[in-house]
Amino acid sequence: MDETKIELLDLINDKHLIDEYFNFKIKRELNIDIDLSSEYITAHNIVSKKLILVQTFSNTIMDNPQLYLLLRSLINNINSYYLTKNEIISTLKNQ
Numbered sequence: 001m002d003e004t005k006i007e008l009l010d011l012i013n014d015k016h017l018i019d020e021y022f023n024f025k026i027k028r029e030l031n032i033d034i035d036l037s038s039e040y041i042t043a044h045n046i047v048s049k050k051l052i053l054v055q056t057f058s059n060t061i062m063d064n065p066q067l068y069l070l071l072r073s074l075i076n077n078i079n080s081y082y083l084t085k086n087e088i089i090s091t092l093k094n095q
Contacts, residue, residue: 007085009078011042011051014085018053021088022074024095030066040075052079 009018015037022036039061043054053075061068077083 008081009083009085009088011053011078015042017085017088017092018078020092021083022071024092025074026067026070028095029070032064032067034060034067036071039071 011018019037023034026032026034026036039057040053040055042051044050045052055072055075057068057071061071
């Protein structure tokens, strides 16, 4: 059997990839073109000591409930390791 190597995201070095993925998903789901790079930061979780994405949503995000919920869900998917780097790259290549 072939083993597929699962590559986890590096939240600091792969920020550009995460930004591109978030922008793609927002465009596809809500048809909104928006720069999301300043809508979250990377920080250490106090309890687990792992890096996580933390929302720093602007009024633009907060004033749009659909955008808020989708972006919050995307951030949660990254933080819970639901998405791998390979899956994100594959999604972006197949757009």
